[in-house]
Amino acid sequence: MTTRTALLIGAAGGILSETARGLAKEGHSLILFDRDEAAVKRLAEELAPLTKVEVAVGDITDISAAEQQLAGIAERHAPSILVNGVGGDTRVIGYADLERSHFEETYLENVVSTWIAIKAVAPQMVRNGYGRIVNFASAGGRTYSHFNNAAYVGAKAAVLGMTKQMGYELAGTGVVVNVVAHGPIATDRVAGAFERRDEAAKKAVLSRLPMGRYGTVAEAVGSVRTCARKAPATPPAPSSTSTAASTCEWCSALARKQLTRSCCAEVCR
Numbered sequence: 001m002t003t004r005t006a007l008l009i010g011a012a013g014g015i016l017s018e019t020a021r022g023l024a025k026e027g028h029s030l031i032l033f034d035r036d037e038a039a040v041k042r043l044a045e046e047l048a049p050l051t052k053v054e055v056a057v058g059d060i061t062d063i064s065a066a067e068q069q070l071a072g073i074a075e076r077h078a079p080s081i082l083v084n085g086v087g088g089d090t091r092v093i094g095y096a097d098l099e100r101s102h103f104e105e106t107y108l109e110n111v112v113s114t115w116i117a118i119k120a121v122a123p124q125m126v127r128n129g130y131g132r133i134v135n136f137a138s139a140g141g142r143t144y145s146h147f148n149n150a151a152y153v154g155a156k157a158a159v160l161g162m163t164k165q166m167g168y169e170l171a172g173t174g175v176v177v178n179v180v181a182h183g184p185i186a187t188d189r190v191a192g193a194f195e196r197r198d199e200a201a202k203k204a205v206l207s208r209l210p211m212g213r214y215g216t217v218a219e220a221v222g223s224v225r226t227c228a229r230k231a232p233a234t235p236p237a238p239s240s241t242s243t244a245a246s247t248c249e250w251c252s253a254l255a256r257k258q259l260t261r262s263c264c265a266e267v268c269r
């Protein structure tokens with residue numbers, strides 16, 4: 001397997017620290033960016049026996065400073081994997097009680113910070129002809145949420161839209177931009193918010209979850225790692241005998257057992 005350099009933003013967090021552990025075990029070099037200096041240094045110490053690790057302490061929402069810092073990282077290390085994991089909100093606030101500052105904060109944290117990291121790092125990936133970028137939306141951004149508020153859900157929906165546009169703009173360069181959209185995952189932050197609810201509220205929350213429980217961090221990491229990898233095969237040319245208009249090239253190849261990955265559901269629908 002080709003080993004790469006991965007830049008993780010919000011690296012010390014629940015889902016990203018576990019992502020970092022998986023990448024380190026495969027021998028990928030890591031640049032761990034987080035504003036929590038103590039936490040990110042602890043993670044770096046843990047992973048140093050496995051791989052080359054560098055710590056970058058910074059606030060991604062301080063956009064100008066972050067742009068400079070990340071441009072320096074791009075120049076020195078040319079990361080070919082970028083994971084944008086800053087975000088998260090567990091405040092349940094009705095639309096009428098939201099304030100302008102909620103929108104400003106959450107948009108900065110989720111959308112503008114994701115854009116600035118990509119702006120700083122992707123041009124180098126394009127020059128090298130390869131890159132994998134993973135952004136973080138949430139299930140709420142695809143629909144609605146019982147766990148937070150319209151400002152956060154709106155920002156995550158914006159991450160979805162922005163990712164599609166960037167994927168479109170970068171198509172053909174070797175740089176692939178994807179977005180993951182998890183339901184509630186029991187990271188310390190989210191599990192802590194659950195624990196602070198009263199028993200009736202806990203029951204109500206769990207009753208709304210299809211599996212009756214939060215997802216685990218290990219489950220959440222799977223989709224992130226998939227998006228950070230190189231696809232195993234190039235889709236073959238469509239079969240001339242294929243008549244199913246709703247079946248994409250990936251699915252036909254899958255049906256012929258020439259491929260082991262599933263195709264994008266949106267392509268097939």
Ligand SMILES: NC(=O)c1ccc[n+]([C@@H]2O[C@H](COP(=O)([O-])OP(=O)(O)OC[C@H]3O[C@@H](n4cnc5c(N)ncnc54)[C@H](O)[C@@H]3O)[C@@H](O)[C@H]2O)c1
Pocket residue numbers: 009010011012013014015016033034035036039058059060061062084085086087088089136137138139181182183184185186187188189190
């Ligand atoms: N955990 C969930 O239930 C869940 C569900 C759906 C989507 N998500 C999304 O997944 C991503 C990761 O979630 P998580 O629960 O693992 O997060 P987390 O709260 O465990 O970790 C976030 C990390 O980002 C760092 N950070 C926060 N603000 C920063 C800033 N301005 N600059 C630099 N670093 C900063 C924190 O120090 C922390 O280490 C987020 O984007 C979140 O919105 C999480």
